[in-house]
């Protein structure tokens with residue numbers, strides 16, 4: 001730990017501006033993982049912003065589809081979904097879909113956004129979650145789900161941005177001139193994690209979550225009933241909340257919640 005009282009030492013900002021910055025690899029990841037929690041917090045008067053790391057250009061089964069047209073269509077769908085949910089801002093970083101790497105460029109881009117929004121909570125992919133696979137003896141007809149490399153890369157980029165770069169006065173010093181001060185993130189919520197410890201009751205906003213997903217027409221087609229599908233999934237998560245934590249919810253989102261900074265309680 002460096003000397004915080006050294007002459008010229010810069011104080012790290014701990015006061016958040018936004019409640020949450022939700023960072024997903026592709027347009028629609030944040031919708032599945034945290035649209036309910038986002039809409040709920042917005043309803044409570046809090047500020048929420050979303051980030052999409054990649055350009056989404058591998059999100060089609062048509063090899064001849066035009067990259068730029070697909071990117072713009074998916075960004076429009078994501079913006080429309082954010083409008084449904086009430087999310088106040090959405091940022092598109094446009095790294096190439098399917099090829100996201102934890103590089104200097106991707107990390108710096110995320111550091112900039114975290115310092116810009118100063119979120120109390122960052123919601124993102126769990127980079128340690130690689131393989132979701134049921135026991136083949138218990139469930140012989142079920143197949144495994146391999147977590148997308150862009151999802152894992154996003155989780156790693158975000159973690160490496162949060163520590164140490166976002167809060168370090170000597171990291172990315174050129175950002176200070178843009179008013180982007182070192183900042184301390186309070187908590188991380190990982191979605192689609194195998195180690196959930198936190199359940200958010202999204203029953204009041206479950207229809208918004210479904211309607212947001214419905215905006216992603218390039219992904220699910222114009223006929224898909226995303227409201228019905230997402231209700232089944234979130235009801236299943238609520239069942240888990242009951243089993244694991246004894247919580248009564250109709251619809252839930254699950255997270256692995258990690259605390260990084262607890263503000264000191266004010267003196268009485």
Ligand SMILES: [Zn+2]
Nearest residue numbers: 025026029148
């Ligand atoms: Zn994805």
